[in-house]
């Protein structure tokens with residue numbers, strides 16, 4: 001198990017509680033209701049996720065069950081699903097936004113998640129290290145910017161070791177030889193984020209943003225079954241993708 005001290009704060013269900021319609025004093029506009037239901041999102045699914053088709057949300061039942069919009073490929077009992085909260089961070093259990101323009105939380109199949117990650121990761125300009133998750137125990141895969149490590153509950157010595165690797169320079173992309181911005185650490189190299197010495201010393205594989213996106217997106221199809229409760233997208237100037 002990774003991140004023993006973060007587990008309690010980060011394992012809270014990211015779901016928000018919906019106010020029931022009958023509890024409202026006045027009837028909100030459909031748009032306000034929609035924004036409330038998706039956690040304060042300020043942009044629509046169509047704007048946030050071009051090319052992904054979502055199930056129509058015409059049923060009140062869906063509102064009452066507090067379900068985020070989901071892509072058309074997800075069937076009941078699907079072996080693979082991921083809740084993407086692109087601009088949300090959990091700091092000591094409190095939900096906060098990572099940028100002003102907030103994209104809605106959505107439930108995606110593996111292909112739609114990979115497509116979205118590929119587009120977003122390859123466009124991120126900061127330095128990152130990413131850790132290959134353990135397929136058996138993975139429940140959340142999320143980005144933390146360097147200044148948020150401590151507030152997110154990362155142990156200080158682990159945070160310092162990761163930061164050293166994020167700030168490491170001079171590597172070249174394995175695929176195209178451009179200056180590398182991402183370090184990727186396999187489970188064989190770093191099986192657990194408790195292993196501070198291995199975080200410091202592991203060789204890692206280094207990539208430009210575009211080829212790092214390829215590498216990370218290959219990791220998910222290799223996991224046969226998953227129900228990810230929380231995935232977010234990179235923000236800030238530099239950070240790490242970690243998992244619990």
Ligand SMILES: [Zn+2]
Pocket residue numbers: 071072073074108109110111112113
């Ligand atoms: Zn899909």
Ligand SMILES: [Zn+2]
Pocket residue numbers: 173174175176177178207208209210211
């Ligand atoms: Zn490259």
